[in-house]
Amino acid sequence: METRTFIAPNISCHHCIHTITRELKALTGVREVQGDVTTRQVTVAFEPPATWEQIVAVLHEIGYPPASS
Ligand SMILES: [Cu+2]
Structure with a gap:
C-alpha cells in the first residue's frame, strides 16, 4: 500500500472533495x-493495479490537478 498527499488548488467546496473521492475510488x-x-x-x-501516474491522470481529467506534479 502506498500513500500520497498532495494539494489540489482547485478545491473550493465539499462537492470538489466528493468528486475527487468518487472518481479516484472508481480506480x-x-x-x-x-x-x-x-x-x-x-x-x-x-x-496495484492503481498507480500514482494513473491517479494524477484522473485528477487532471476531472479538473483537480495536484500542485506538485
Ligand atoms: Cu467544489
Missing part, C-alpha cells in the same frame, strides 16, 4: 481518499 486498487476543503489537501492510499 481499482484505490483504498482510501481523504480530502480537506480548508487546506485543499488530499491523501490517497492505493495499491
Whole structure:
C-alpha cells in the first residue's frame, strides 16, 4: 500500500472533495481518499493495479490537478 498527499488548488467546496473521492475510488486498487476543503489537501492510499501516474491522470481529467506534479 502506498500513500500520497498532495494539494489540489482547485478545491473550493465539499462537492470538489466528493468528486475527487468518487472518481479516484472508481480506480481499482484505490483504498482510501481523504480530502480537506480548508487546506485543499488530499491523501490517497492505493495499491496495484492503481498507480500514482494513473491517479494524477484522473485528477487532471476531472479538473483537480495536484500542485506538485
Ligand atoms: Cu467544489
